[in-house]
Every structure is written in C-alpha cells, then in structure tokens.
Amino acid sequence: MAIHVTNEIKTLKKVLLHRPGKELLNLTPNTLKELLFDDIPFLEEAQEEHDNFARVLKENGVEVVYLEDLMTQTLDQNPGLREKFLKQFITEGGIYTKKYKTALFEFLNSIKDNKELILKTMEGVNLKEIDTTEKDSLVDLVSPPSKMVLAPMPNLYFTRDPFASVGDGVVLNKMYSKTRNRETIFADYIFKYHKDYKDRVEMLYTRDAPSTIEGGDILNINETTLAIGISQRTQADAISDLAKKIFYDSNSKIRTILAFDLPESRAFMHLDTVFTQIDYDKFTIHPGILGTLRVFEITRANNEDELTIREKHDTLEHILEKYLERKVELILCGGGDEIIAAREQWNDGSNTLCISPGKIIVYSRNTVTNDILKSKGLEVLEIKGAELVRGRGGPRCMSMPLERED
Structure with a gap:
C-alpha cells in the first residue's frame, strides 16, 4: 500500500x-x-x-x-502538469489582476528546474522580482518593492x-x-x-x-x-x-x-x-x-x-x-x-x-x-x-x- x-x-x-x-x-x-x-x-x-x-x-x-522532493518528482513525471499547477497556485495565492497573474506566471515558469520552482512557490515572491516596470496602476504606485505579491508558506x-x-x-x-x-x-x-x-x-x-x-x-x-x-x-x-x-x-x-x-x-x-x-x-x-x-x-x-x-x-x-x-x-x-x-x-x-x-x-x-x-x-x-x-x-x-x- x-x-x-x-x-x-x-x-x-x-x-x-x-x-x-x-x-x-x-x-x-x-x-x-x-x-x-x-x-x-x-x-x-x-x-x-x-x-x-x-x-x-x-x-x-x-x-x-x-514534501519538496515528492512534488518535484510529480512535475518531472508529468511535464504537462506544470502550467496547470502554476495557474492554480497563483490564483489560490490571492492574485486576481490579469497584470500580476501574467507577470507572476512568467516569472515562475522561467525557473526551469522543478525543484527550484517548488521551493520558490514555498518561499514567496516579492514585487521587485517580477517584471512590472510600467507603473500604470494605483497598486504599482503605492506598493514598495519589498511587498510580497505571493505570500510565503x-x-x-x-x-x-x-x-x-x-x-x-x-x-x-x-x-x-x-x-x-x-x-x-x-x-x-x-x-x-x-x-x-x-x-x-x-x-x-x-x-x-x-x-x-x-x-x-x-x-x-x-x-x-x-x-x-x-x-x-x-x-x-x-x-x-x-x-x-x-x-x-x-x-x-x-x-x-x-x-x-x-x-x-x-x-x-x-x-x-x-x-x-x-x-x-x-x-x-x-x-x-x-x-x-x-x-x-x-x-x-x-x-x-x-x-x-x-x-x-x-x-x-x-x-x-x-x-x-x-x-x-x-x-x-x-x-x-x-x-x-x-x-x-x-x-x-x-x-x-x-x-x-x-x-x-x-x-x-x-x-x-x-x-x-x-x-x-x-x-x-x-x-x-x-x-x-x-x-x-x-x-x-x-x-x-x-x-x-x-
């Protein structure tokens, strides 16, 4: 069993x-x-x-x-699962705006090693790590670079x-x-x-x-x-x-x-x-x-x-x-x-x-x-x-x- x-x-x-x-x-x-x-x-x-x-x-x-190894193995064994996992994780992380969803997905998906990726989802992501160079929203203008976009666990x-x-x-x-x-x-x-x-x-x-x-x-x-x-x-x-x-x-x-x-x-x-x-x-x-x-x-x-x-x-x-x-x-x-x-x-x-x-x-x-x-x-x-x-x-x-x- x-x-x-x-x-x-x-x-x-x-x-x-x-x-x-x-x-x-x-x-x-x-x-x-x-x-x-x-x-x-x-x-x-x-x-x-x-x-x-x-x-x-x-x-x-x-x-x-x-846990981190089993989850890494899960993605390694199922290459098509990565995108589904990331989108679900970002949504459940409280990211609702299209801009931040896109930026966060691109940032995380750029991490090629699955172990490194899993550890990063656990660690959390702050604003300065993702590409939001265009300050075109109120959130961008009032948020410090250290703001956690994806909270740690x-x-x-x-x-x-x-x-x-x-x-x-x-x-x-x-x-x-x-x-x-x-x-x-x-x-x-x-x-x-x-x-x-x-x-x-x-x-x-x-x-x-x-x-x-x-x-x-x-x-x-x-x-x-x-x-x-x-x-x-x-x-x-x-x-x-x-x-x-x-x-x-x-x-x-x-x-x-x-x-x-x-x-x-x-x-x-x-x-x-x-x-x-x-x-x-x-x-x-x-x-x-x-x-x-x-x-x-x-x-x-x-x-x-x-x-x-x-x-x-x-x-x-x-x-x-x-x-x-x-x-x-x-x-x-x-x-x-x-x-x-x-x-x-x-x-x-x-x-x-x-x-x-x-x-x-x-x-x-x-x-x-x-x-x-x-x-x-x-x-x-x-x-x-x-x-x-x-x-x-x-x-x-x-x-x-x-x-x-x-």
Whole structure:
C-alpha cells in the first residue's frame, strides 16, 4: 500500500518531512499574526535542528521523504502538469489582476528546474522580482518593492496538518487559515499524479470541503478507532462529514470516531498539542484540559448517511481503555504542576512522536516532562528545537507518517 497507518505507536517505517527553507526569511513582525507565527525563527539554526531530527529518524530505521522532493518528482513525471499547477497556485495565492497573474506566471515558469520552482512557490515572491516596470496602476504606485505579491508558506515544516494518513487512505484537509490552505495543493497533486501514489490512495476528505479540519487533530487509536479534536482549527461539521464518508462511502475499517471537544485556544490549537499516545498503554496529556474535556462517540446509525452520537460520561482513562482493551496511564505534562505544565506544553512538551512502542522523540528543552517520561520506562530521544518551536509545533507536528507497522 502507498499509505498504511492504523495506529500511533508501532514501528514507524516511512515519514514525510519538509526542511524549513527561505520562506522563514520572508516572515516579518508585521506579518507574524497573518502567517500564524509568534516569533521569527533563525533559519540556519532551524535547518540544523530539523536536519538532526531527520538524522535521528533515519538512525532508527525510518525512511524519510521530503514534501519538496515528492512534488518535484510529480512535475518531472508529468511535464504537462506544470502550467496547470502554476495557474492554480497563483490564483489560490490571492492574485486576481490579469497584470500580476501574467507577470507572476512568467516569472515562475522561467525557473526551469522543478525543484527550484517548488521551493520558490514555498518561499514567496516579492514585487521587485517580477517584471512590472510600467507603473500604470494605483497598486504599482503605492506598493514598495519589498511587498510580497505571493505570500510565503512558513508553516510547511509542520507536515502533520495538510493531510492525515488514516488506514490506507488520506484525509486531505480544508485548513483553518487561508494562508495554510494553499499547503494542501502539494499533497493534492502528489496523491493524484505521483506514480507511487496515483490511484493507490483513497481520499476520505477533500480540500474543497466546506468545513475545516487539520491533521494535528487526528489520531489513529487503532485499526477501527479514530480520535479527532474539535479545536480552534477543526470544526465539528468537518468531523461529521468525515464520519459519514468513512462509515458509508469508503473502504476504511474505522467503526468509531471519538470527538474530543477542546477549549478554543492558541495554546491548544490541535489535539496533539495536549494529548499523544507514546506506548501501548501510555499517553502524554496536558493537565489543563482534564477539567474541561468532553468526549463524544460517533458511530453508524441505522439509517444510511446518519450518525449516532453519544457523549461519554466517564473518565478519559476508562474511555480509552474500552477501545484499547487494556489499562492505560495518562502521564501529565510537567508532572501536573500548573506553572511547569503551562510552560512546557507551550513548548510542545505533550507533542511527542512515537517511532516504536515506548520510544519517542521529544524536544530536549522540556526537562521536567522528559524526566518523568524516562522514569516511566520510556526511551526518550531528545532533539534541540529552540528555533523550530517558535512556530508552535513539536516532533509530531513536524512529521506525517506514511507507513507504520500494524
């Protein structure tokens, strides 16, 4: 199978990453909020940290593939696809005037190397790079040369969000932010046209759907159970639409979806920022959500295309135990200390990437949580993330599993 992920913990065999690129250089203080960043990472150190992350994965037997390489291969394999891709990318980049569409297309199309082209679409394009020598419009006259005509895509190194691997299929997401929704163009082309994925991946959700959903909210509990966060970025309507597709119009083996209703907060933007599985019977969790979390069980109804939805009035441990058929332990971020937990959760102390049962990758900076995880018998692989974390994402956020053992 091109995609095969039925759990969060068994041996990770293949993963998708994106190495941070020059898109980070086009972040400015004035665009941080629009581009969903809290600070500007130092690119060279961010790349060193990310390269080390990839090295740790490879040293543990994981095949690492890169988004930029898969998209380059897609264009190389399909020479006639380039023009279609560029026109779509420019339109979705918010370029509506004929003058700028033409100038931008000519500029991008003049880049002959497909890898260089893909990286440039990710980096963004400013006004001085394209041929608009004739100042014949009000926009031309009032715009500085540094104006970004095509905005950068600095969130791309969080490959968890544009799509999610579920069983042998993919949930291709409609993203919360207009800026990030362009990221899903790459996955859409890869799954439709790349020779390794074309006609081999079932699409469980599409990027033109009306409601937003992001990959950080989707956790594969097991082959038949999916957990999805109702969060700042994933709407309840999207979960209902996805459930109907999975239950009634797909080959998926998922029979139950657990919807976790999270407080809407920048700190809790996705389910995996507060809750991840790290072993057969262990989960990390931010204690700040325990008093407010509501869980809903979604299953097929008796009537076609309808859902049965029940709120689970029980502890989270008991709910998880029912579906995992074993006792579970919730390990509190920061040991449950309110100040430590808030600080380390903000720096993705709960956002772990499990690469085999009990073996997890974490940021080294979350010292209290990491020591607790070690004391529980887990093998903790620590990586530096001082610059990477400025985008508000950890090892799980930066990785999209394409293949895991069952």
